[in-house]
Amino acid sequence: MTVLLGFLVLFAKLAVVLGVLLFLAAYLVWVERRFLGRLQVRLGPNRVGLFGLLQPLADAIKLITKEDTVPAEADRFIFLLAPAVVAVTALLMFAVVPFGPDITLGGHAIPMVISDINIGLLFVFALSSLGIYGVALGGWASNSKFSLLGGIRGAAQMISYELALGLSLVPIVMLARSFSLVDIVNAQSRIPFIVAQPVSFVIFLLSAMAESKRIPFDLPEAENELGAGFHTEYSGMRFGLFFIGEYVHMQVLGALIAVFFLGGWHGPFLPPAVWLLIKIILVALVMIWVRGTLPRLRYDQLMALGWKVLVPAALVNILVTGVLLV
Amino acid sequence: MPSAIEAIEALATGFATTFKHLFRRPITEPYPEYKRPLPERSRARIVLTRDPDGQERCVACYLCSAVCPVSCISMQSVEREDGRRYAAWFRINFARCIYCGLCEEACPTAAIQLTPDFEHCERDILKMVAEKDDLLVDHCGKDTAYNFYKYAGVSTDVGDKGTHVKEDKPVNVKSNMP
Amino acid sequence: MPNLIIDDLPIEVEPGTKVIEAAERLGIIIPRFCFHPALGSVGACRVCAVKFLQGPFEGVQMSCMIDALDGMVISTTDAQAVDFRRHVIEWLMLNHPHDCPVCDEGGHCLLQDMTVAGGHCIRRYKGSKRTHHDQYLGPLLQHEMNRCIQCYRCSRYYQGFAGYKDLGVMRSAAQVYFGRQDDGVLQNPFSGNLADICPTGVYTDKPSRFKGRRWDFERTPSICINCSLGCNVTVSARHREVVRQEARFNDKINGHFICDRGRYGFAYVNAADRPRRAMVGGRPADIDDVLLEARSRLARTMAEFGPQSVAAVGPLRGSLETQAALAQLSEAAGWHSPAFYVDPKAAxxxxxxxxxxxxxxxxxxxxxxxxxxxxxxxxxxxxxxxxxxxxxxxxxxxxxxxxxxxxxxxxxxxxxxxxxxxxxxxxxxxxxxxxxxxxxxxxxxxxxxxxxxxxxxxxxxxxxxxxxxxxxxxxxxxxxxxxxxxxxxxxxxxxxxxxxxxxxxxxxxxxxxxxxxxxKSANAFGAARLGSPAANVASVLRSVERGTVKALVVVEKDLHSEFPDHERLKQALAQLDLLVVIHYLDISLASRADYFLPATTIYETGGLYLNQEGRLQTAPAAVAGGRPIQQTGGGAHPPRQYNRGIPGDTPQEAWRLLLQLCGEQPAREPLLHRLEDTFATPGALTGASPVPPEGMRVGHAVNGVAPFHHDWQAALARHEQLSRDGQMLLVTVAQTFGTEPLSCRSPWLEALTPPATVRMALETATQLQLAAGDQVVLDIKPQPLTLPVVIEIGMAANVLALPRVAPHRMARRHFLLTRNRIKKVDAP
Missing domain, CATH: 3.40.228.10 (Dimethylsulfoxide Reductase, domain 2)
Structure with a gap:
């Protein structure tokens, strides 16, 4: 009976999280386009529905009804699989993000996280690394020179920044003394880690933007050089999956930043989940602001930033944190 | 180190600029609700104008079709009984037209002119192919005075030899007078 | 050999070469209006001025008037010369009308090119323009005298080169006028060349008036097939229609000019009534089906009555390929050898x-x-x-x-x-x-x-x-x-x-x-070599009448117009089991044939042609097949539907159809080998080197015809036939316009065709008690003719000349008539 109930609760949580994630992903697109428009003194989409609020729906209908083409020379199986890899890994990462303290329902404590595993942080990194496969395989399977270049760029870029991303979180783990995301959030119940670890925060933010392939780090899909890069050959809903993957990724990274540096669901007056949502959206807005301001980096600049600045800075940061903690 | 400060300054300026833009009024003009009055010389739909006396101006000289970079103009010239040269048919494929205005520039009779009217999209691409009847308008367009045949020196209904602008009476070749 | 330097480039030329020609050989084209290689120099236009820097002449001089001499150093780009030329153009433009948009010369006008090249664009002269009235010069040329720049090319060509007197110069100074005394049709059958040589639009081509601009035309080198000389032409086509023909220079044949028959004789290609579909018994059918069916019928006839029951009639002015295909197929299948000529004597x-x-x-x-x-x-x-x-x-x-x-x-x-x-x-x-x-x-x-x-x-x-x-x-x-x-x-x-x-x-x-x-016609040379004189249409018809020939293949031969006895022809054709016709024009035979296959003309597929000298020339295809857009659109806007195919593009080369008709691969190579064998010129056609632009002679003489062998008895007998028996000799004679069947389809030339008459010397007319203008009945076969009498001073006695023009184009050449068969018709 308890097991059955546990499953029921789990499914309920899954459904809610998935629904909220996909809904948010869709509306993040709308937010991005409107916000970006305003940054560029434009209006942005305002035709479908009030303030263009139905634009995501229209986009979805368009993508679903479009012809799903596979290039004749493409590796069909991998080509069809790649977008799913991207979307699935991005969604799975949310499994370990806590969105509130445990609540008690009918005598049972229900954790406000899908799965509180004690190596949550490593799980996040593992999935984030798997996500690269989607990009690299999609680019390779298309059998098109632009896609291949995009895929290779994506793989190289993500491997480079994965390192800085991981290293930047070592001080956080050292401070929280746990890999579990729930523990990390709980460790920030008084002050968020951004105050203690500003350098880590900056490194993580930059690496996270690079991970999600956003301007100024969108080299794998550089429109003007590669014509959409790894997803040049994709159309219809398969392209849509890449798209969803990217925006879910953006939310996951927003959530991770909130969890690691902004105190997670901690906050006064409002319910914890709402706080988390606000923090995610704030991070997303900052990312959009960056996109509206900065141009794309050159490839060598990207590599130099990753290897020559972020990795050493993260290492020094670990050293300093270690020394201070001891 | 100064370069790092400069870089940060530059970044900050950039972020500040975009941030300020957030609060500016967007320059977007919502098109179908608000139609901006276009300048007279803006280049869109092409028309064939008429002389001040109401005759077709186009003499089907093929210059517009020759100069058209996308070859969207075709025609066939013929002669009217009174000596006027005109287009038996004249076709512009607006689906191909890039509205560059070179045809208007090449036209020696001010017949072909671009107008500011740009709203002529069609779902059927063949409807974008305009024939002479679709192109002819009953006004002079931008040049309200020019009548090619008053200057050309060929005999038409506008005038016989020697009756055009700045022309002497025809020479009597059988006279012995110097 | 004078050595001189033009624009820093040395050149050696033959004595007597003009400086303008020497420069041309270096690739430097000095502007010119009056100079023309065929007409020479007069120095009238002053636009070929160059600066002589060293040598026997100094200063700005006319390069067309000065022979190239040793030691000359000349600059064509000297500022003084350029300025001089710019001023000359400006003077020439003083009276030139503002009518380029409505002038057909625009686009290939020398004056227009030079004006633009010389940089003159703003009219500075404030005075008014001198004007002239234009003249009606006949159906071929349009006159627009205002455009004249007084280069005298037209009068020099017309009177000097061509030797006709009805067009020339009048008045003087600024009022110089080129034209006729009065309006009227030009008497010169070479007048079309005026349109080519006029450097501006005084004389423009009338049949192609307002048909398009030079830049829109697909221009292809081709050959005229309206007589046996094989003059070279440039074909201009637009919208699947041949629009204009111009003379093309050939140093060995026509030089710079062509005659009006050749220039304007192309209308048959565009004819609306050209059959463009295969037919079975006069009803349209798919060409592949027709070929298949005709092929099996032909095979059946051959199996039943033997190969000698099939005869082929071929064209004189068809391509060599067609003639070779006929010869080869007849030989291979054992048919009668192909008949190219109608009249045995002509063959x-x-x-x-x-x-x-x-x-x-x-x-x-x-x-x-x-x-x-x-x-x-x-x-x-x-x-x-x-x-x-x-x-x-x-x-x-x-x-x-x-x-x-x-x-x-x-x-x-x-x-x-x-x-x-x-x-x-x-x-x-x-x-x-x-x-x-x-x-x-x-x-x-x-x-x-x-x-x-x-x-x-x-x-x-x-x-x-x-x-x-x-x-x-x-x-x-x-x-x-x-x-x-x-x-x-x-x-x-x-x-x-x-x-x-x-x-x-x-x-x-x-x-x-x-x-x-x-x-007799283009490629008559090839026909003479590929066919035998014994085989002619007359003998074929006799075989048909005797019943030995059961199937007839007619290729590009207009039997009705060439064989005058229509009644006999009709009966003979009715006796046939099978009549296959391959042709490119609408002939009455097409509808009567059991199987009709549409062929292409020289303009659509080109071909090899031999002129009367045995000179081989090749013509490429000049226009894609299919009905002209002018016809499919009915003269208005072209149709708006999108089709992959071209309407009316079924016709194929006659030789291709012939080969398919006999079940062979339609390949050109074997035909070329066959031609090489016939003319004993191995490798001339199939070798790597193409036929040179001036053509090459392949029709070498044949051994076996003994020279100096003459039957004087027969000659004297013929001689005396006239005088002794008091008979009259009626000779059918060709006319520039109206005889050659292809050019007859041109409506413009129809207007120049003389009316049908019978001509004779005054002395002959007196003998026959006839006077000019009398109507006379000639009792000849197949039917008597009634014609007006024309007295031709200087004709031979006892000879009546009958021009082969519509309505009767006789195939037979001579008729001996006793006087009682020439009767005057009394006026009613």
Missing amino acids: EIAAMATARLEDKFTVSLRGIEGADVILAVGSDPVNEAPMLALAMRQAVRRGGHAAVIDSRSPTLPFEHEYLPVAVFELDVAVGRLVNFLCEDVDTQQLPAHAAAFVDECRKLPDGRFDVYLQAIARRLLAARQPVVVCGSDIVEPATVALCADVVLLLHHMGIDGKLFYTL
């Missing part, structure tokens, strides 16, 4: 002419211009092969002497001596000429058969023209390069052979005589 003449034309006798059309004595026998150049007349005129202009022995009193645009000799008397006249040629020759020194021939000629009786013939003989003997021109239209085969004998005799006497035959 015999062509065979004789092509066989006797030895390599050392041949002279190109252009070569005639260098002749110092020309003897034309039985030839009327203006009507039979027009450009020959212009070539002969050039020879006369250079001091040559021309003598014409003919019955028709040909109108020729040059001074010539004319002997009115009736057709049947030509042989004897030439025999007498041989007699005078060999007056002082010891026959012992000649080869035996030549000596025998001369002896026979010496035995001929005296004639009326002996004095003149003696004079001609003296001229021939004194000549450096004499040319004997021989027509093939009205003469007897013996006359053709005699002309070759005369030239051979001249060679034996050490004189480099040349021989120039004109043949």
